[in-house]
Amino acid sequence: MIQANKDSLALNYSIGGYISCRKQTSHWGDKVLDTISSQLQQELPGLRGFTKSNLKKMCVFYEGWKRVFLE
Known part of the structure; x- marks a missing residue:
């Protein structure tokens, strides 16, 4: 579970x-x-969660944490 x-x-x-x-x-x-979103759904069949709103959230997640990972 942790690895997932x-x-x-x-x-x-x-x-x-x-x-x-x-x-x-x-x-x-x-x-x-x-x-x-469409490309990801085609390239990663079976995985869900690649909606436009989720992609925006992923971008916010990255931008919020990138400084932590770069330090």
Whole structure:
């Protein structure tokens, strides 16, 4: 159970980092998160939770914790 939580947090942090980086380097519209959501659902079948609102939360999670992990 603990390993599953670590893996889930690592995945969310990684996806949040990807989104955060993309936000800084490109022009974003509402469809970008929808596109990333669809891609993740195709690439990771069976995993759930890749909605637009969850992707926003993953980005906030990454941005809130990146300073802790970089220190």
